[in-house]
Amino acid sequence: MSFNLLATICLAYVAVLFAFAFWADQRAASGRVGWLASPLIYTLSLSIYCTAWTFYGAVGYAARSGMEFVTIYLGPTLVMVGWWVLLRRLVRIGRSQRITSIADFISSRYGKSNMLGVLVTLLAVVGTTPYIALQLQSVTLSFDVFSSTPGDNLREIAFIVAIGLAAFTIVFGTRNLDVNAHHHGVVIAIAVEAIVKLVALLAVGIFVVFMLAGGPGPMLDVIAASPIAEQTIQPERWTVLIGLSAMAFLCLPRMFQVMVVENSDERHLATASWAFPLYLFLMSLFVLPIAAVGLNVLPDGANPDLFVLTLPLEFDRDMLAMLAFLGGFSSATSMVIVAALAVSTMVSNHIVMPIWLSRQQGGATVSGDVRKVVMVSRRISIAALLALGYLYFVYSGGSGALAAIGLIAFTGMAQVIPALIGGLFWRGGTRVGAAAGIGVGFAVWLWCSFLPSFGDASLIPASVFANGPFGLSFLRPQALFGIEGLDPLVHAVFWSLLLNTVAFCFFSLLSFPSPLERLQGAAYVNVFRYTETAPGWSGGGAEAEDLLVMSQRILGAGEAQTLFTGEAQAQGKGGYLPDVTPPFLERLERELAGSVGAATAHAMLMQITGGVSVSVEDLMRVADEAQQILEYSNQLEAKSQELGRTARQLQEANEKLVALSVQKDGFLSQISHELRTPMTSIRSFSEILMQGENMSPEDRARYSQIIHDETIRLTRLLDDLLDLSVLENGQVTLNYSEVTLGTVLDRAVDAIAHSSAGIQIVRDLQSEDIPLHTDGDRLAQVFINLISNAQKYCTVDNPSLRIVVGQEAGRPVVDFVDNGHGIDTDVQSVIFEKFSRGSDPRAAGGAGLGLAICREVMKRLGGGIAYLPGQGGAAFRVTLPRTQAVAA
């Protein structure tokens, strides 16, 4: 098969992938997500775990070490099988916190610390670079197999592949700023590639087992006879590799991206829990047969890493070789695309954005498009990452077995595990502890695993390997603390993770977390108990407009405005600007976090709102178990107290009702009494009139006069009663108008003037010039009542009434003070009650309703009336409603 034909088919394949991705993006953009977000697609997208390393390298690995290759698949299988314990938690947190990457996950857990985000990002860049180099290498080698001049143009091919991959990732990966909006195009392309690589490997495997070996039975014989059979499983490597691959599966940036960030439904995990192990099962089923037959058939010195490709070629199966090539190509490209996407998100969110923010003098509100900055930084990061991978490929000289490089990358990313698992299950894990753990693990990994991987004498001199740096023999890279004889990989994994975990626990125990860390810790650990997070923003000095300006620059104008109007509507307001409430800030932060990561979103909001305050209630809410039980019992206690209070209130209400009933009875008897007195005299005088035919006209006139007077009194009594009842029921209509106090008093005094025989009224006209907004007639009624009372009851020789206008607590008051004997202290409390008359026997003229009516009127007018003791005579104080308050 010619190299050119291969290149053409390859390009055609890439074009098909582009078409799929483009189609999926279009479909998702028009809202028809449908099966794009199905459990099947989710499971297939997880298959980026199987890179070119798996596709080609597994066979090479099996040829070198027998069954050990399968550990790389067993670890992820165990993780998937245990999804209920770990992955479900991870995915739930990822969705509720709108996590954008593994770095974001760690930084968000430990109080949205950007320092941790940077640390994990660095780890990811350093760990991903060799991995990308590995993919470039495998694609290049597989191209080389078809080349007429093997060994030439390797770098050129790698360069072209790197550029092509960067272009694809940039086009489909950075179209959308919101990472949580799911990259449907990329995911569909990955799913297609997943099917291609599975079909390709199965096809080669079936060809080998059934065509070359002659069936499963003979196949086992071939394996038993091959050099592979002599490879024994080393227990410590076996165990460490299963553990390592399980850890890597959780925290490799690309795995986290497809597993957590791109997850659109938690239930997809239920399907993936068996479907993905099945995928891995099928991927590894034929690895050992291919390796055994390859070793058997192919000449000595053939690269076992390429058996998948060279076996079909050896037997002139060009189409099968083509398929195998496309399978390997798919494995490499899908891994590079997602890894570049995931790492570029981390770089832009945790390194570029914080730097850009701190350089913006005016804070987050100044003009300028953040979206553009984020996009450009992501695109540059993708290109830079592929450039790094290419450089690594060139300078490592394509050396070393594929599997070895992959395992070094695994060990590097696994340094995140103690902080990750600790953060998920232990609330005591702190930012300081996580930073210390990851830092120590990173350093040990660099020293024991990464730097030695460049070869014995390239970066670390051979003398250091033999004697340690500066002669410190306990620091030898492959024999730390003098423990020799361990397999280098086991050695590196053991020491890095052990020291990492120890540092994490130790510093976590010693340090004290900030309130935000504690809240986030509780939100992570108790993710199934609390669905809301509680960052506890204080609305403080933030202006909704500033927030809108900032959000528009990150989310885009349309989306930000939709968010703001939606929130405003939910608050019952119109327009674009909602009130800046803590729940709104929480929601806004989560939305922003979906685009630029939790730490950056938090920092940007901090710049505008001036700070976050974690309230005591927030902390109480997430306090530890015992505290919760205590809180619960406190709540119960409060509830029972409340019930007790309600019972007491009911009892009081009952007592009041009984008293009211007694009062009502008293009122009825009093009113019948009041009505009976005039009725009695009317009846008796009318009887006299009926019988006295020879009565003198004078007597008749006198008796008629009495009857008339009594009727008038009766009518007045009934009028008063009616008035009082209307007032008490609040059915009275008040005619508010602008009056001055002076005019109202004038009217009252004039109305009483014709009968005000003998009482002298003293007024200060100047002080009475107070504007009022009130019902003048009703107020005059009160004044008339008070003046006529003074007239009636002031029994001294020269009665006089002083009307004094003053102020009390900012409200105008009018005092009516006469120079009489005043009212006895024991009666003062009841004079405003119905039918209460002073002890004065001459009071028979009134029914005792006057002051009761006054009180009701003043209550309705928003003022009050009270007896003012200690004025030398009877004194009443009328408090008027506050002028400006009423006017408003």
Place this chain on the structure above:
Amino acid sequence: MEKPGQPLFLARASYRRRRVADAARLVPFFGVILLLLPGLWTTTAGSMIYIFTVWAVLILAIGALSSRLRGITEADQEASEPRRDRPPDG
């Protein structure tokens, strides 16, 4: 009508569901134990058959459990969704 001899415990369905979740938690532990055993053996072909058998059993076991757990996550999500969506001060 209550038949004599019928268990007193009424919430059978939810009890069953919780035990399914327990079983799902146990699967990975059995998986770890079973898959670490090959480290003690020597023959390649034999361990290959053993590993793939265990692997298949694990897939079948979690497949059977997950289809039931899927129902729980659904119920779980429905129960928690309204809480998540309610206005925070409500």
